[in-house]
Amino acid sequence: MQPVTNAASPLLELQSVWKSYTAAPAVQDVSLTLRSGETLALLGPSGCGKSTLLRLIAGLERPDAGRVCMAGQDVTLSPPERRNLSMVFQDYALFPHLNVAENVAYGPRMRGVSRQAAGVTALEALARVGLEELHARRIHELSGGQQQRVALARALAPGPALLLLDEPLSNLDEQLRTSLRRDLGRLFAETRAGVLLVTHDQREALSLAGRVALMRAGKVVQAGETGAVFSRPVSAWAAAFLGERNLFPQQGGVLMVPERAVVLGQGEAWPVLQSVPSEDGTRVRLAHPLGPLSVTLSPREAALLSGPSLQARVNMAECLTLPDDRDV
Ligand SMILES: Nc1ncnc2c1ncn2[C@@H]1O[C@H](COP(=O)(O)OP(=O)(O)OP(=O)(O)O)[C@@H](O)[C@H]1O
Numbered sequence: 130m131q132p133v134t135n136a137a138s139p140l141l142e143l144q145s146v147w148k149s150y151t152a153a154p155a156v157q158d159v160s161l162t163l164r165s166g167e168t169l170a171l172l173g174p175s176g177c178g179k180s181t182l183l184r185l186i187a188g189l190e191r192p193d194a195g196r197v198c199m200a201g202q203d204v205t206l207s208p209p210e211r212r213n214l215s216m217v218f219q220d221y222a223l224f225p226h227l228n229v230a231e232n233v234a235y236g237p238r239m240r241g242v243s244r245q246a247a248g249v250t251a252l253e254a255l256a257r258v259g260l261e262e263l264h265a266r267r268i269h270e271l272s273g274g275q276q277q278r279v280a281l282a283r284a285l286a287p288g289p290a291l292l293l294l295d296e297p298l299s300n301l302d303e304q305l306r307t308s309l310r311r312d313l314g315r316l317f318a319e320t321r322a323g324v325l326l327v328t329h330d331q332r333e334a335l336s337l338a339g340r341v342a343l344m345r346a347g348k349v350v351q352a353g354e355t356g357a358v359f360s361r362p363v364s365a366w367a368a369a370f371l372g373e374r375n376l377f378p379q380q381g382g383v384l385m386v387p388e389r390a391v392v393l394g395q396g397e398a399w400p401v402l403q404s405v406p407s408e409d410g411t412r413v414r415l416a417h418p419l420g421p422l423s424v425t426l427s428p429r430e431a432a433l434l435s436g437p438s439l440q441a442r443v444n445m446a447e448c449l450t451l452p453d454d455r456d457v
Pocket residue numbers: 150151155173174175176177178179180181182329
């Protein structure tokens with residue numbers, strides 16, 4: 130594997146990449162860039178082409194058209210091992226016949242590093258994910274979360290310029306996912322590699338990525354800085370996918386009322402239609418003239434909610450009118 134050195138070019142650049150397996154393209158005209166030290170989340174529903182795009186970047190698939198460049202070099206036709214990248218697969222793809230340390234030492238060994246030096250590198254990588262004491266374990270003796278960490282250590286061990294992660298937390302239960310999400314955030318902040326994270330989980334994108342690219346049916350429909358994408362979705366479909374609940378059809382489009390536009394304790398009192406506990410407090414729905422207005426109350430706000438109604442004012446300046454593309 131040749132180290133890539135051209136500092137002026139982005140670490141990764143996709144130029145109008147296309148890929149079809151059947152009549153409907155799985156990836157259509159996708160252009161993206163990623164710089165070293167940056168985390169980009171590819172976000173989108175199941176089947177929108179995220180994994181295909183990752184496989185095109187990794188060199189596991191060839192595009193029908195377009196180019197994949199790394200540090201200014203065209204690698205469109207290069208095999209995976211010539212791309213200075215590591216990939217963590219959804220199912221981890223660990224070698225069952227090797228123990229933990231041997232799994233992690235595999236990458237450096239393939240690059241011609243001596244057994245001893247690769248062993249040292251493997252222990253360092255395992256330390257970064259907090260697993261050095263399990264280095265002699267067999268893979269089947271590990272929990273799902275531990276296997277996930279081994280897969281991550283194996284990806285980090287060769288010191289890749291680019292780290293590709295395909296739904297890294299999807300096989301874990303909710304509690305483990307939350308704690309590993311925190312660990313991933315720390316690892317991404319420490320590494321100088323560029324990180325491309327495929328996910329269908331908005332929270333994962335919000336907490337881990339500086340930029341997101343939102344995909345729908347093979348196309349990138351919106352890309353930008355994470356906060357900007359979440360606060361200003363380009364369409365009703367994008368808003369709904371990103372978790373906006375208050376989307377009210379109007380003449381000429383859909384009115385999006387973000388939670389930050391709802392000021393509690395001011396204006397008229399609206400009947401509470403529904404009140405259910407949620408992970409971040411209590412979710413209530415108010416009978417508002419704009420439509421059934423969903424608001425999440427903190428535990429403190431919920432404690433103040435006594436009667437069958439709640440005072441709330443919608444700050445229209447914070448609302449957006451979006452094109453309705455949900456049925457396209
Ligand atoms: N090897 C293949 N042969 C035929 N069709 C494929 C192949 N791989 C993917 N597809 C199709 O391409 C489209 C995109 O699939 P892809 O796996 O990239 O989506 P995804 O966004 O990663 O989905 P998920 O989140 O469910 O993994 C889908 O319609 C899928 O059925």
